[in-house]
Amino acid sequence: MDGSNAPACWHDVCGLDDIWPDTGVCARIAGRQVAVFRLRDDRLFALDNYDPAADANVLSRGLVGNLGERLVVASPVYKHHYDLVTGACLDDPALAVRAYRVRLVDGRVQVAV
Amino acid sequence: MKLVVIGNGMVGHRLLEELSAAALPDLHITVLCEEPRPAYDRVQLSSFFSGKSAADLSLVAPGFFERSGITLRLNTRASAIDRARRQVTTANGDTLHYDKLVLATGSYPFVPPVPGSDRPDCFVYRTIEDLEALREAGRRARVGVVVGGGLLGLEAAKAVQDMGLVTHVVEFAPRLMAVQIDDGGGRLLRSKIEALGVTVHTQKNTVEIVDGDTARHKLRFADGTELETDLIVFSAGIRPRDELARACGLAVGPRGGIVIDNHCRTPDDDIYAIGECALWNGKIYGLVAPGYEMARVCAAHLAAGLAAERRATQPLPAFHGADMSTKLKLMGVEVASIGDALGTTPGAQVCLYSDERKQVYKKLVISADGKRLLGAVLVGDAGEYAALLQMMRSGSALPDRPELLILPASDGADKSALGVDAWPDTAPVCSCNNVAKGAVCAAVRAGATSIGAIKSATRAGTGCGGCVPLITQIMKAEMKKQGLSVNHHLCEHFAYSRQELYHLVRVGGIRDFATLLARHGKGLGCDVCKPVAASIFASCWNEFVLARDKAALQDTNDYFLANLQKDGTYSIVPRIAGGEITPEKLIKIGEVAKKYRLYTKITGGQRIDLFGARVDQLPLIWQELIDAGFESGHAYGKAVRTVKSCVGSTWCRYGVQDSVGMALKIEHRYKGLRAPHKLKLAVSGCARECAEAQSKDVGVIATEKGWNLYVCGNGGMKPRHAELLAGDLDEQTLIRYIDRFLMFYIRTADRLQRTSTWRDNLEGGLDYLKDVIVHDKLGIGAELEAEMAQVIGSYVCEWKKALEDPQTRKRFRSFVNGDGVDEHVVFVEERGQIRPATPAEKQARFKGIAVVNEPA
Numbered sequence: 001m002d003g004s005n006a007p008a009c010w011h012d013v014c015g016l017d018d019i020w021p022d023t024g025v026c027a028r029i030a031g032r033q034v035a036v037f038r039l040r041d042d043r044l045f046a047l048d049n050y051d052p053a054a055d056a057n058v059l060s061r062g063l064v065g066n067l068g069e070r071l072v073v074a075s076p077v078y079k080h081h082y083d084l085v086t087g088a089c090l091d092d093p094a095l096a097v098r099a100y101r102v103r104l105v106d107g108r109v110q111v112a113v
Numbered sequence: 114m115k116l117v118v119i120g121n122g123m124v125g126h127r128l129l130e131e132l133s134a135a136a137l138p139d140l141h142i143t144v145l146c147e148e149p150r151p152a153y154d155r156v157q158l159s160s161f162f163s164g165k166s167a168a169d170l171s172l173v174a175p176g177f178f179e180r181s182g183i184t185l186r187l188n189t190r191a192s193a194i195d196r197a198r199r200q201v202t203t204a205n206g207d208t209l210h211y212d213k214l215v216l217a218t219g220s221y222p223f224v225p226p227v228p229g230s231d232r233p234d235c236f237v238y239r240t241i242e243d244l245e246a247l248r249e250a251g252r253r254a255r256v257g258v259v260v261g262g263g264l265l266g267l268e269a270a271k272a273v274q275d276m277g278l279v280t281h282v283v284e285f286a287p288r289l290m291a292v293q294i295d296d297g298g299g300r301l302l303r304s305k306i307e308a309l310g311v312t313v314h315t316q317k318n319t320v321e322i323v324d325g326d327t328a329r330h331k332l333r334f335a336d337g338t339e340l341e342t343d344l345i346v347f348s349a350g351i352r353p354r355d356e357l358a359r360a361c362g363l364a365v366g367p368r369g370g371i372v373i374d375n376h377c378r379t380p381d382d383d384i385y386a387i388g389e390c391a392l393w394n395g396k397i398y399g400l401v402a403p404g405y406e407m408a409r410v411c412a413a414h415l416a417a418g419l420a421a422e423r424r425a426t427q428p429l430p431a432f433h434g435a436d437m438s439t440k441l442k443l444m445g446v447e448v449a450s451i452g453d454a455l456g457t458t459p460g461a462q463v464c465l466y467s468d469e470r471k472q473v474y475k476k477l478v479i480s481a482d483g484k485r486l487l488g489a490v491l492v493g494d495a496g497e498y499a500a501l502l503q504m505m506r507s508g509s510a511l512p513d514r515p516e517l518l519i520l521p522a523s524d525g526a527d528k529s530a531l532g533v534d535a536w537p538d539t540a541p542v543c544s545c546n547n548v549a550k551g552a553v554c555a556a557v558r559a560g561a562t563s564i565g566a567i568k569s570a571t572r573a574g575t576g577c578g579g580c581v582p583l584i585t586q587i588m589k590a591e592m593k594k595q596g597l598s599v600n601h602h603l604c605e606h607f608a609y610s611r612q613e614l615y616h617l618v619r620v621g622g623i624r625d626f627a628t629l630l631a632r633h634g635k636g637l638g639c640d641v642c643k644p645v646a647a648s649i650f651a652s653c654w655n656e657f658v659l660a661r662d663k664a665a666l667q668d669t670n671d672y673f674l675a676n677l678q679k680d681g682t683y684s685i686v687p688r689i690a691g692g693e694i695t696p697e698k699l700i701k702i703g704e705v706a707k708k709y710r711l712y713t714k715i716t717g718g719q720r721i722d723l724f725g726a727r728v729d730q731l732p733l734i735w736q737e738l739i740d741a742g743f744e745s746g747h748a749y750g751k752a753v754r755t756v757k758s759c760v761g762s763t764w765c766r767y768g769v770q771d772s773v774g775m776a777l778k779i780e781h782r783y784k785g786l787r788a789p790h791k792l793k794l795a796v797s798g799c800a801r802e803c804a805e806a807q808s809k810d811v812g813v814i815a816t817e818k819g820w821n822l823y824v825c826g827n828g829g830m831k832p833r834h835a836e837l838l839a840g841d842l843d844e845q846t847l848i849r850y851i852d853r854f855l856m857f858y859i860r861t862a863d864r865l866q867r868t869s870t871w872r873d874n875l876e877g878g879l880d881y882l883k884d885v886i887v888h889d890k891l892g893i894g895a896e897l898e899a900e901m902a903q904v905i906g907s908y909v910c911e912w913k914k915a916l917e918d919p920q921t922r923k924r925f926r927s928f929v930n931g932d933g934v935d936e937h938v939v940f941v942e943e944r945g946q947i948r949p950a951t952p953a954e955k956q957a958r959f960k961g962i963a964v965v966n967e968p969a
C-alpha cells in the first residue's frame with residue numbers, strides 16, 4: 001500500500017468496547033475517514049472508509065466475514081468485497097483501498113496513519 | 114397478401130401468434146371475431162366462477178394486435194363466403210376481399226331438441242357471456258340441473274355446486290364420461306362425485322321440460338320419473354360450426370365438420386379450417402392441443418405459400434391426427450383416459466387394479482400379444498398418466514409384469530419402467546404446447562435450471578400447467594446428468610438451503626449466529642449468510658434485531674433501520690397503514706422534512722419517503738416522529754412493507770366492502786414480519802381493483818359475499834398476475850389463510866426469492882398451494898398459525914426500542930471519535946428540494962481542496 005513508506009504515527013481512536021464484535025466503526029484520523037473493524041475473536045483491522053466502487057464513505061457499515069482464506073468486508077452499497085488485511089478488492093482487481101495498522105493498548109484501539 | 118381469419122377463439126388466436134412470430138412481410142391479416150372480446154382461455158373457463166375475470170382469462174399478450182399490425186374486428190360475425198369472388202360478407206353488411214381464408218369457428222353446444230329446452234333460465238356453457246348469465250340466474254335459484262354427464266357437464270356441475278345450489282347431473286348413457294372411461298371407472302367416479310353432494314341420474318332420457326311445482330322447471334324423463342329445478346345447463350356435446358362452409362359448398366362430414374387435408378386445407382386451395390370446426394380423416398377433435406397443432410401446420414403452409422419463389426428446403430409440417438388422451442381433475446377427482454381406454458381393439462386384454470377403500474381404479478388395455486400398451490383408465494389417482502401415455506404413444510415393449518405399473522408401490526411394484534430417464538427425447542411432455550422431453554433437456558443444457566426458466570425457454574407448462582411436476586422431474590434428471598448438482602447451498606459457510614437452515618433453526622431452537630455456525634456451518638460467515646440467519650431468527654423468534662448479538666448480522670439497512678442510498682445517506686419511511694393518514698400527521702412529516710432538509714417523495718405503497726438523512730440524524734428524526742405517534746415502516750427490512758388500499762365502501766359509490774378497514778387490520782397484524790424477501794399487500798374494495806391487489810404478494814379483493822384472496826403476484830421487473838387462492842371468504846378465514854400462506858412461504862422459500870418466483874418453482878403449482886393452505890393436506894395449518902401468532906404477539910416498534918436503549922442509540926453516529934459530518938456527502942437543489950451532487954458538482958465545490966480518492 002502506498003502508506004508503507006510514509007511516516008506513520010499511532011492515533012488513539014476509541015475503546016475496544018465502542019466497537020461491537022463483528023462490526024465496524026468510522027473514525028476521523030488526521031483528516032481521513034478510517035473504517036475500524038473488530039472481529040468476534042477481537043482481532044482488529046482498519047481500511048479506508050471510502051468505497052471507490054460506490055463513491056461513498058460507507059465501508060465501516062459493511063458486513064465482515066470470510067471468503068475462502070481471506071477476511072473481508074462487503075460494502076453495503078454494491079457489495080464489493082475488500083480484503084481486511086490488504087485492502088484489495090476481490091470482485092474488481094482494478095480497485096483497492098488503503099489498509100492501516102491497528103493495535104490494542106490498554107483497552108484502547110490505536111490506528112497508524 | 115390479404116388473409117382473413119374467421120373466429121378469434123383459442124385456435125384462431127394461436128394461428129395469429131404463429132404468423133406474427135414468423136414476421137412475414139406483405140401479409141395483411143384481418144380477424145373477424147363474433148364475440149365481444151378477443152381470444153380467451155376457454156379451457157380455464159370455469160375459473161371464472163372462482164373469481165377470475167375476463168381479463169385474467171385473456172390469451173392476448175398486451176399490445177399484441179397493435180404490434181403485429183393485425184386488424185381485429187370484435188362483435189363482427191361473418192355471414193357468408195363468396196368463393197368465386199373471394200369475399201367474406203359480415204353480418205353488418207361489409208364485404209372483405211381475401212387471398213387466403215382461414216375458418217377457425219370452433220363449435221357450439223348441442224341442445225337436445227326437447228320441448229321446453231328454450232325456456233328461460235336454460236343455459237349452455239361455452240362463452241364468458243354464458244357464464245355471466247348463469248351466474249346471474251344462480252343468485253335467484255336453489256336447485257340446478259346439468260343435462261349431460263361428460264367432461265364438460267361435470268365441469269358445469271361443479272360451477273353450479275360452487276354457486277351453492279343443490280346440484281343434479283342427468284346423463285343419457287349408463288355411466289358418466291361414457292366416451293373416455295369404462296364402467297368400473299365410471300362407477301368409482303360417480304360414487305366420488307356423489308360423496309361431494311352432487312346427485313347423479315344415469316340412463317335418463319329427457320322428453321319434456323314444463324313448469325315445475327316446487328321450482329321453476331320440471332324435467333320429465335322417458336321412464337316416467339321427474340326432476341324439479343330452477344335452472345338447467347345443457348352440456349350434451351358439441352357440434353362444429355360449419356354453417357359458413359356448408360353454405361358456400363365446401364365439403365362437410367355426414368355429422369358435420371369442415372373436411373381438411375393434412376395441411377388443414379379444404380378442397381378449395383384458398384380456404385383452410387382449423388380447430389374444433391375441422392374434420393380430419395373423419396374425426397373432430399374437441400380438445401385444444403390438436404387445434405394448436407393444426408394452427409402450427411396451417412401457419413407453416415401459409416408462410417410457405419408466401420415464400421413460394423424461395424424453394425422450400427424443408428418438408429412442410431403436416432397434421433397426422435392426435436390422440437385424445439386426457440387427464441383432468443373433476444370436482445377434485447383425478448381422471449385420466451389414455452388411447453383405447455374402452456378396449457375396443459380386437460384381442461385386447463385388460464389388467465385391472467381397483468380398491469374401493471382407497472377409492473382408486475386403474476386399468477391397462479394391452480395388445481393381444483401382451484407386448485404393448487393400447488390404453489388405460491385411471492380414476493382417483495392419475496399419477497402414472499404421463500408415463501403410461503408415453504408408453505402407449507411410443508409403442509415401447511411392456512415390462513414382464515405390466516400389472517406392477519399400476520399396483521401401489523408399497524405392494525412391491527417396480528415402477529422404474531415408468532421413470533423419465535427411460536423415455537426417448539421425442540416423448541411429448543407438455544401436450545398443451547406440444548413440447549417433447551428433448552426440448553426440455555436442451556433448455557437445461559442451455560442453462561435453464563428452474564421451472565420458471567424452463568417455462569420461458571420452451572413454453573412447456575404455460576398452458577393448463579398439468580405437466581409441471583413432470584417437467585420438474587425431467588429438469589432435475591437432466592441436471593443430474595449434466596453434473597449440475599441441484600445445489601441450493603446458501604454460501605461457503607453453510608451447506609444448506611435457506612429452507613433447510615430455517616428448519617434447523619426452528620427445530621434446534623437456535624437463537625444466535627455463533628451457535629448456528631458452530632453446529633451447522635464453518636468459517637466466519639459472510640454478507641450472504643448473516644442477513645439470512647438474522648431474517649430467520651426474526652421470523653422464528655422475533656427478538657430485537659439490534660440486540661448485541663443480532664446487530665452484527667444485519668445488512669446496513671437493518672443495522673440502522675433505514676434505507677441506504679447511493680451517497681451513503683439514508684431514507685426514512687414511517688408507517689402509514691393502509692395509506693390512511695390524518696392531516697396532523699401529514700403536517701408533522703412535512704415539518705420534520707423541512708427541519709432536517711429531507712427530500713420527500715410519495716411511494717408506490719402509499720407512504721412518504723424522506724431522503725438524505727445522515728446516520729447521526731436518524732435517532733433525532735425518529736424521536737420526533739415517534740412522539741407524533743408514528744412507528745417504523747420497516748421499509749429497510751426484508752419484511753412486510755405496505756398494505757395498499759382503495760377508499761372502499763365507506764366513500765366510494767362502487768365499493769362493496771370496507772377495504773381501508775381491512776387493510777389496516779392486515780397491516781397491523783403483519784407489520785414488521787421478516788421474510789425471505791420484501792412483501793407487499795393490498796386490499797381493493799370492489800372488482801374494479803383500484804388498489805392493484807393482483808400485482809401483490811398478497812392481494813385481497815372485496816366481493817358481494819366477502820373477500821377473494823390472491824397470492825404470489827408481482828409488479829416490478831417481472832410482472833406476474835396474482836392467482837386466486839380462495840374466494841368469498843369471511844374475515845376470519847381470510848386471515849387464517851393469509852397467516853398460513855405467509856408462514857409457509859417464510860418456511861420454504863429461498864434467499865431473496867419473491868413469492869412469485871417461489872410459486873413458479875413450487876412443484877405441484879397452485880393446486881398444491883391450495884392443498885396446503887386451504888385444504889391443509891400436510892396437516893400443518895395449525896402449526897403455521899401458531900408460529901404466526903407468536904411473531905405477531907411479540908411485535909414491538911424497532912425504532913421505539915432503539916431510542917429507548919442508550920447502547921443502541923450510541924451507535925448512530927458518523928464518527929466513533931467525535932462529531933462532525935461526512936464532507937463527501939454534498940447536496941444541490943433541484944425543483945425546490947435537495948438531491949445528491951454529481952461527482953462533477955462535488956469537484957467544483959471542493960475546488961482548491963485536495964480530493965483524496967478521485968472517482969474513476
Ligand SMILES: Cc1cc2nc3c(=O)[nH]c(=O)nc-3n(C[C@H](O)[C@H](O)[C@H](O)COP(=O)(O)OP(=O)(O)OC[C@H]3O[C@@H](n4cnc5c(N)ncnc54)[C@H](O)[C@@H]3O)c2cc1C
Nearest residue numbers: 120122123124125147155156190191218219388389400401
Ligand atoms: C368449459 C370448457 C372446458 C374445456 N376444457 C378443456 C380441457 O380441459 N382441455 C381441452 O383440451 N379442451 C377443453 N375445452 C375445449 C377447448 O376449449 C376447445 O377445444 C378450444 O376452445 C377450441 O378452439 P377453437 O378456436 O377451435 O374454438 P373456439 O375457442 O370456440 O373459438 C371459435 C371462435 O370463433 C367464433 N366464431 C364462430 N363463427 C364465427 C363467425 N361466423 N364469425 C366470427 N366469429 C365466429 C366463435 O364465437 C368463437 O369465439 C373446454 C371447453 C369448454 C367450453
Ligand code: FES
Nearest residue numbers: 543545576577578
Ligand atoms: S400440458 Fe398443459 S401446460 Fe403443459
